[in-house]
Amino acid sequence: MTHILIAGGGIAGLTAALSLHAAGFDRITVVEAAREIQPVGAGLNIMPNAVRELDALGLLGVLDQQAVRTRELRYYHCSGGLISREPRGLGAGYRWPQLSVHRGHLQLSLADAVRERLGPDAIVGGVRVSGLTTLADGRAHVKLEHRDEVTRGHAALEPDVLIGADGIRSTVRTALDPAGGEPPWNGMLVWRGVSRMPAERAGTFMFVAGSDRQKAVVYPMTEPDPGTGEVLVNWALAMPAESVDDAARGDWNRPVPVGKFLRHYEGWEFDGVSVPDVLRAADRAFEYPMVDIDPLERWTYGRTTLIGDAAHAMYPIGSNGATQSIVDARALAHAMALHADPAEALAAYEAERRPAMTELQRANRRLGPEVVINLAHERAPGRFTDIDEVIPPGELAEIAARYAATGAFDPATVNRGSPYGAGAHALR
Numbered sequence: 001m002t003h004i005l006i007a008g009g010g011i012a013g014l015t016a017a018l019s020l021h022a023a024g025f026d027r028i029t030v031v032e033a034a035r036e037i038q039p040v041g042a043g044l045n046i047m048p049n050a051v052r053e054l055d056a057l058g059l060l061g062v063l064d065q066q067a068v069r070t071r072e073l074r075y076y077h078c079s080g081g082l083i084s085r086e087p088r089g090l091g092a093g094y095r096w097p098q099l100s101v102h103r104g105h106l107q108l109s110l111a112d113a114v115r116e117r118l119g120p121d122a123i124v125g126g127v128r129v130s131g132l133t134t135l136a137d138g139r140a141h142v143k144l145e146h147r148d149e150v151t152r153g154h155a156a157l158e159p160d161v162l163i164g165a166d167g168i169r170s171t172v173r174t175a176l177d178p179a180g181g182e183p184p185w186n187g188m189l190v191w192r193g194v195s196r197m198p199a200e201r202a203g204t205f206m207f208v209a210g211s212d213r214q215k216a217v218v219y220p221m222t223e224p225d226p227g228t229g230e231v232l233v234n235w236a237l238a239m240p241a242e243s244v245d246d247a248a249r250g251d252w253n254r255p256v257p258v259g260k261f262l263r264h265y266e267g268w269e270f271d272g273v274s275v276p277d278v279l280r281a282a283d284r285a286f287e288y289p290m291v292d293i294d295p296l297e298r299w300t301y302g303r304t305t306l307i308g309d310a311a312h313a314m315y316p317i318g319s320n321g322a323t324q325s326i327v328d329a330r331a332l333a334h335a336m337a338l339h340a341d342p343a344e345a346l347a348a349y350e351a352e353r354r355p356a357m358t359e360l361q362r363a364n365r366r367l368g369p370e371v372v373i374n375l376a377h378e379r380a381p382g383r384f385t386d387i388d389e390v391i392p393p394g395e396l397a398e399i400a401a402r403y404a405a406t407g408a409f410d411p412a413t414v415n416r417g418s419p420y421g422a423g424a425h426a427l428r
Contacts (some may be wrong), residue, residue, distance in 0.1 A: 001027045002160045002161065002342070003029070003159045004020060004029070004159060004179070004348045005142060005159035005162050005163070006030045006031070006163045007031055007129040007162065007165060007166045007170075008031075008033075008128070008164070008167060008310070009030050009034070009037055009107075009111065009123055010107065010165060010167060010306075011103075011110065011322045012325035013030055013032075013307075013308070013309070014030065014107065014114055014123075015325065016328075016333065017118060018114060018329075018331075019420075020333045021114075021118055023334065024337065025336065026271065026314075029122065029124060030114065030124065030129070031128065032126075032128075033127070033128035033147070034126070035125045035126040037107060037108060037111045037125070037370035039104025039105065039107070039108050040103075040267065041103030041107070041367045042192045042193060042236070043100060043232075043233050043234025044101055044106060045099070045206065045319035045323075046098065046100075046101060047097040047319055047320070047323040047407070047409045048089060048098055048414045049096075049407070049409040050322070050323040050324070050326040050327055051096040051097055051098065051099055052096045052414060052417070053326050053418060055096060056330070057113070058113075059109060059113060062113075063109055066101065066102070067101035067222070067225060068099070068100040068219075068220055068221050068231075069090070069097045069100075070097070070100045070206055070219065071089060072085055072087055072091070072205040072206065073086045073088050073206045073208070074155060074205050074207040074208075074270070074271070075208050075376075076207055076210075076373075077209075077377065077383065078210050078211045078377065079383035080269065080270060081376075081384055082271070082387065083373065083376050083387055083391065084372060089132060093411045093415075094411050094415065095414070095415045098319075100221040101221055102232060102234075116213065127145070127146050128144070128166070129143065129171045130154070130171065131143040131171070132162065132172065132300050132304070133175075134176075134304065135302075138302025138303040138343050139158050139159065139303050140158070140162040140302070142157045143155075143156055144156065147323075149229045160303060160342060161304075161305075161336075161346070162303065163306075164176075164307070165307050165310055166303065167310055167311050168291070168292075168310070168313040169183070169309035170306065172306065172310060173296075173310050173311075176301050177296070180293070180294075183291035183296060184291060187240050187384040188238045188239065188287050188289070189238065189239055189287060189288075189289055189290070190238050190287070190290050190316070191236070191256065191260075191261050192234075192235065192285070192288075193235060193279075193283075193284060193285040193320060194221075194234055194235075194283075195232070195278050195279070196231070196232055197231065198229055198230055199220070199224040199229055199230065201273070201277060202233045202273065202278070203218070203219075203220065203271065203272060204220070207219070207220035207271075207273070208291040208370055209268065209275075210224075210238075210373055210377075211238060211373060211377035211390045212373070212378065214237075215238040215239075215370070215373065216236075216275050217234075217235065218234070218278055220233050221233070222342065230362070233278055235260060235278050235279065237264075237265065239264060241289070243313075248397060250275060252327075253286055255285065256285050256286065256287040257281070257285065258279050261279075262279050278428060282329060288393070290315055291313070292313050292361060292364070293312070293361075295312070295358040295361050296311065296312070298354075299311050299350045299354055300346045300347055300350045302343055303342045305332070307332060308325035308328055310331075311328065311354070312324070312354075313360070314357075314360060314361045314365075315365065317364045317368045317370050318364060318370070318407065320360060320368075320407055324405065327352055327353075328357075330418070332346075333420065334419070334428065335349035335352070336349075343358040356406075356407075360406055360407055363403060369399055369400050371399060372391060372399060375390075376391060
């Protein structure tokens with residue numbers, strides 16, 4: 001039986017485990033540096049192309065229970081003027097919804113499904129990959145470090161396939177490409193968090209607002225609580241900074257007080273949603289520099305490959321981080337199902353996914369669909385009375401359509417159904 005080792009128990013790694021199991025693989029081990037998978041993090045938007053894949057794995061129902069089907073996205077000028085409003089998900093003609101969901105709920109749902117389908121020992125916590133070398137037959141000799149409260153020590157494995165799903169600071173990627181360097185910083189600092197507040201103050205839409213120097217993203221990610229009428233609201237803010245500690249690059253969990261940045265967003269209100277009110281309702285906030293990784297020239301070395309942020313970490317623009325990680329996992333499992341040789345399978349996976357993700361990384365460096373905020377501010381720095389005179393409707397539509405096509409989440413592509421429906425794997 002083919003032994004597949006997955007480094008990282010995040011969205012990419014857990015979805016890969018479920019996808020590989022659905023493709024007929026049974027001997028799968030996920031090693032995760034955290035001792036336990038906890039419901040931490042902030043919100044995610046999962047685009048319909050990824051929701052389609054989660055639905056194929058039988059997970060849409062459980063995710064729907066603690067998520068919001070995003071119906072509308074709005075862009076605002078920093079003065080409060082509406083730049084555009086777009087239907088999303090089913091309202092935009094997709095066969096699958098777009099989901100706003102807490103990252104912790106998504107990750108725990110995936111982990112529960114992995115344990116249910118692959119067994120309670122499929123996820124091993126407190127263990128991380130500390131290094132690897134590639135053997136003559138293409139397999140990886142993987143060094144593991146145990147760091148939980150009970151066991152401390154080292155071990156080694158030589159799995160048939162190694163999947164690096166260990167995030168932007170991937171140990172697997174570094175071992176494969178030691179010259180890769182630190183994630184480059186674009187000069188922007190991001191603050192994020194989750195707030196609990198009355199539904200009527202949270203809005204029913206997702207919005208992105210600001211200018212070329214300051215931005216806010218806000219959206220509800222739960223339906224109103226039947227008892228309190230409150231919802232969970234995700235928020236993320238971005239502003240320039242003069243410098244950042246290199247050790248913070250790729251660390252999403254540095255706590256800071258809300259008061260550190262609240263003053264910069266006083267007066268920001270968009271169709272009844274007050275950004276300061278949202279921030280004051282937060283119990284905590286986190287800070288991190290906006291970083292990505294430079295597009296890689298290769299993901300695959302023999303029987304080792306990369307997925308998710310380890311392969312193509314990108315700026316948090318356009319809701320494509322977790323979305324594309326999910327699609328990666330399904331594409332990888334599909335390739336493994338079709339090719340008897342694991343090295344050929346991984347090469348086929350990379351050939352499909354890497355060019356598209358490289359273009360998406362570059363599109364996000366150009367700000368993707370959020371460039372409309374910059375255009376509006378450049379052309380009307382103070383305010384405007386008619387957005388059509390600032391950005392013609394055709395230009396707005398073309399920007400959105402071009403980005404959707406780049407990420408393969410335009411309605412026509414998504415509605416054709418999953419291309420990753422291969423049956424049992426070719427390896428016996």
